[in-house]
Amino acid sequence: MSGLGALLLVAVTSAAACWFGARVLRLSISRLPAAIGSLCETLGVVLAFLILDVALGVIVALAARAFAVGFLSVYFVADARLPVLALLQGIAFQAWRSAR
Secondary structure (H helix, E strand, O other): OOHHHHHHHHHHHHHHHHHHHHHOOOOOHHHHHHHHHHHHHHHHHHHHHHHHHHHHHHHHHHHHHHOOOOOOOHHHHHOOHHHHHHHHHHHHHHHHHHOO
């Protein structure tokens, strides 16, 4: 799918979700900017967790090499599951913060 096609798909589903939220769920449109702000904050926390996870992985790999524990490749932090796990970490952390 091209970039424009993906953007169009996201725009259509976002508009449909906005309509559904306002008409069916009776959500206030005036609260949408606050929700987008909360989304951006959560994405920032997710990015911070991803950076910390990668940095810690690199430090562990380099420490293993320095202390002759064995060769540990730095490429293990390139696992495709790491961003998904960082997403879960960030969402859980934000939920914890908002529960106080």
